[in-house]
Amino acid sequence: MNRTLPGPAAGLRRTLASWLAAPEADTRRAALPTIMVFLLPALLVYAGLTAYPVVRTFYNSFFEVADIASSDFVGWNNYVAVLRDDTFWAAVRNTAIWSVVGPVLDVVVGLLLALCLYAGVRFGRFLRVAWFTPVLLSYVVVGIMWVWIYNYDWGVVNVALRALGLEGLAQAWLGDPRFALGSLIVTHAWKWAGFNMVVCLAALHSLPSEVLEAAELDNCGWWHKLRHIIVPMLWPTLLNLYILAFIGKMKVFDLVWIMTEGGPVWSTETVSTYVYKRAFNWNTFDLGYPSAIAVVWFFVVVGFVILFNVLFRSRERMEF
């Protein structure tokens, strides 16, 4: 007896059956319901904790949101106001400086430390642990520690300068708008140099020894070996580290908040600290304006990620 239903119902049934049944040709593939059982918890968590907040932020940016229950549609007004906001542009400038300069410092210091260890410096094991330790510290600890280090009266930087007879160079490092951002960049580099060191060291150890040995046989000096062999061969790794650091610094918040709260006179304000201030620190309740800043910055960060991909995809294999 032919049980197949005629017409469209039969087609629908066949389609559903093809979705729900595992294809016999490939036994590794599970049926859709089985896949969903495994995927659903993660998807729900992702949707609830990542996708929804992002979508909601986009939505909020078109409203003046004083309350979760009531908001007024303002169209593009928040975006227009953001583009006319001097403090926003100061924050953009500071974040841009940090994102461009900071990663160079991070990567160069990390590479130098890795080269020290690779060259077999004495107490190498101890130094590897010591240099990596800051990576394990939280930003809160690092921030408080460096506020003390930079203290004008008794901080180690100024004490050292005075001991060397350089009293004139002692500064209020975090209080002076000319030095505050640079001081934060140095602190951030100190924290992350160890991470870059470990990655560079792993890359150094994976370099083909025959190339380096051939260079030594050709009487290639240390500097030339570094410049013409090691750095070019490490280039993809260094580039990846730079881009990772760049993206991280576009979002920097913790260290700034602990050490300077964006001051003095917005000289260390970053986009993230400004968003937080507008959302939670000003005695206003509007969440729409900070959402607009967050959306603008989201597109800036995504834009840079795409740009880096386009620039380097053909030449280097990006792994971020």
Added chain:
Amino acid sequence: MNLPSTAAGGRIRTLAALALTGLALLSAGPAGAAQQTITMWSHWPDEASKRNFIEDRVKEFEAATPECKVNLQFVQKADLYASVKTSVRTGQAPDIFWLEPDEIGFAKSGYLEPLDNYIDLDNLEDWAKRSWTWNGKVYAMPQEAYSVELYYNRDLLKKLGVELPANAQFTQAQFADLVRKSAAAGITPLAQGVADRPYPGAYFLEEVLLRKLGTDDYGKLLTGKLSFKDPRVIETMTWVRQMVDGGLYPKSMATLKLGESHYYFHTNPGALMFPIASWYTGRAFVPPEQGGQPRDFPLGLMNFPVMDGSKCPECKTLAVGGSYVMYSRGKKKDCAGKMLKSLATVENGNKWMEAVLLQTGVKTDPSRIQGIHAAYFKELQQRSAGAKFFIGTPLHYMSGKCGDTFAQVLNRAFPGGFLSVEQAAEQMDAACKAPS
């Protein structure tokens, strides 16, 4: 099957006991359900006298009101603000929480319950009520009040060979000379720390400005109706800037926190003067091992100096500080209201002053203050005798961009010597000046 009689009897007794217990629980049920636990968040986790005062009042309230229990938590101000600003939006804020009057925006946004029907408003000072009034309703129980004072170290003043005038107020020239002598002797003239607060760096400037302009024009300045480029304002800022250049503040001011600035003043390295609100006592009048001032510290109070041609030498700032508010969407307003009502009594106002040695927005009888700090409180009262008060600090009037600019410019950069008078005035006007 028959059970032995003893076993049967035991089982009957057990059943009877269970039945009785059940009955007891049932009868206790309605009373248990009637008891409500309210949540109360307060600042002052590290200010023992204020914390003890609140804890004691809560215990008394719970004893007197068995149907209400209070889950009291002390949270640092910054964390408290960050939490309540998020939770009020989602209906999850505590029933009672701590705020200062610069956060009147909570009331304007409808997050606070008016207290007119919950507490006896006659027990509150009129000026304190005004600080928390919006649309004719009072929105907070003004527990803490303060005046802005200029504390000093008597021994250091004597060491510099300077005598405090009889009215405890230096003239412009006398004060500038005092600052010069202090800096020359290697003593920081004014202790101050602004790392974790948006206002203390401006205390000195704003008090001198208040005296120079008088209450009306000073009020206009804070509300954007008077320009910071007004010649009197520029003259005052120029004088302060000259002293800043002469070493008025610690160089480490930007990284000193409020608590650390207290320690800087009274212990290490020690400063001659400390412009701070009268809640100085909250941190200073605790044992030295807990960060308080040394037991024999020669604390004195002087009036802020008065510039030549000042309109109101007797003016000074009086403000409401930490206050308790009720969340408008709280489910237990009855208990929350009773708790706030229990705080707002003259008797508790007196207890606050006795225990904390600080003013309050609740009516009080200062003559009752006794104990080892009675002399201090007497001097505090002397400094306010005959004063003409301006109610509120700048941040009670400034909000948004203007408040942020005040915090960055007048609180940090100007006293730090990083902005000229013209730059500071320009930035303040750009952010605060009301459209004409």
